[in-house]
Amino acid sequence: MSQNFTTAAEIVSYSLGRQVGDQFASDPFDGINADAIAAGVIDALAGKPSPISQDALQKAFQEINDIMQAKEAEKAKKAAEEGEAFLAENAKKEGIIVTESGLQYEILVEGTGEKPQVDSVVSTHYHGTLIDGTVFDSSVQRGQPAQFPVNRVIGGWTEALQMMPTGSKWRLYIPHHLAYGPQGSGGKIAPYSALIFDVELLDIVS
Incomplete structure (x- = not known):
């Protein structure tokens, strides 16, 4: 009323x-x-x-x-099973590179600049989704790049950023153990969720 x-x-x-x-x-x-x-x-x-x-x-x-x-x-179990199945199929696609840790990535734009170190601070644009396409975070949508230390983000990001020349744009497919694991994150990312990020490395700030 x-x-x-x-x-x-x-x-x-x-x-x-x-x-x-x-x-x-x-x-x-x-x-x-x-x-x-x-x-x-x-x-x-x-x-x-x-x-x-x-x-x-x-x-x-x-x-x-x-x-x-x-x-x-039950929700966590479903997320884990769906994530593992998605990544198993995704790894078979052309252009997908799989690292020893299980991180998957494809190079959308190959930059030519320096690569960050683990203790670098970087400026990036990113667009993060669940494997079903649901957007949970996006600096692109906000229209404002994000700055953060390479060693203060989820494991999949820390690993990928150190391999990316500045100016690159990669799509990351991150298994749960390199993302938010059994804790998940807030109400948007369930425990054991695999995540997808488009990451553009704009600059090494320091």
Whole structure:
């Protein structure tokens, strides 16, 4: 239901509730109930005791946690299997170079400048996707190159950058153990995900 909040107290109250809602919406669990959340807030502000015992609460939390962990494990397993299958097929394609570590790359543009060292700071443009094409990060889309130390990025990048002459543009196919591994990254990159990056090495800053 849409409502108009005009006073400072109403605006701040709504914003606080919105923050809680945004937090749950970013990482929901199956069966999450907005009415129950609202009832809990209302009872707390009214000073009413909780109708739920501590034992029941702990049991319910454990049940939801077990369900969420099982789903995350299944998601990670699927990501690992799909990534391995993708990389196995990709390695057969013409122009794909596979290093001893398992990193795969193809040269889109061959530069002629110096190669960075492991302790260099570089300027790059990049476009990162999952193997299904979903974009998770892109300096190209932001229109702003990124600078960072070669040894402060994921393993696949650290390895590739030291082989790239400045001015090069490579497409990297990075297995999970050279990317974010079992941890994943935020909500966009699941654990054990293989990643694809188009990387253009613009300059060695230092």
